[in-house]
Amino acid sequence: MSNTEKKDGWVGVLNGQPKIGQFSERSRTTKMGDIHSFTEMTGDKNPVHYDEELAKKTPFGKLIVQGGVTTGLLNACVAEDLPGPGTVFLSTELKFLKAVGVGEELTARVEIESVRDDKPICKLKTTITDSAGDLCVDGTATTYTMALKGL
Numbered sequence: 001m002s003n004t005e006k007k008d009g010w011v012g013v014l015n016g017q018p019k020i021g022q023f024s025e026r027s028r029t030t031k032m033g034d035i036h037s038f039t040e041m042t043g044d045k046n047p048v049h050y051d052e053e054l055a056k057k058t059p060f061g062k063l064i065v066q067g068g069v070t071t072g073l074l075n076a077c078v079a080e081d082l083p084g085p086g087t088v089f090l091s092t093e094l095k096f097l098k099a100v101g102v103g104e105e106l107t108a109r110v111e112i113e114s115v116r117d118d119k120p121i122c123k124l125k126t127t128i129t130d131s132a133g134d135l136c137v138d139g140t141a142t143t144y145t146m147a148l149k150g151l
Contacts, residue, residue, distance in 0.1 A: 007117075009117060012149040018122060020113065020114065027107040029106075035069065070128060071128065073106060076108070081110075093139050120145040126138075
């Protein structure tokens with residue numbers, strides 16, 4: 001390959017190379033079952049997730065779901081939609097701004113901020129908002145997308 005030829009790092013990626021400004025959103029309503037499932041996976045039995053009387057006395061004023069339940073929608077956006085299948089996180093930086101309770105509708109959004117041409121790497125803006133439009137999580141992520149065509 002000559003010095004003037006550029007390598008296309010996105011060859012074989014199922015969704016192809018994304019464009020700056022593209023975004024994906026996913027929404028869902030949290031459930032008590034999410035808390036139980038997350039506890040089963042991680043062992044997180046924090047009383048603010050289970051003891052309603054105690055949780056009402058905290059600054060949250062209610063039972064809250066674990067942060068991993070809240071941010072799990074970002075995983076689905078990235079792996080299923082944008083950049084899409086074959087994508088994994090290389091890094092994330094997340095700021096938890098508002099606790100999320102059981103029965104709240106959340107919308108996760110990932111937006112492409114930068115894309116490398118030579119490697120299937122993107123930088124994303126990540127947000128999660130509640131049904132009132134309040135920002136619950138704000139952050140960034142860097143992703144790598146594996147070529148899956150032909151495997």
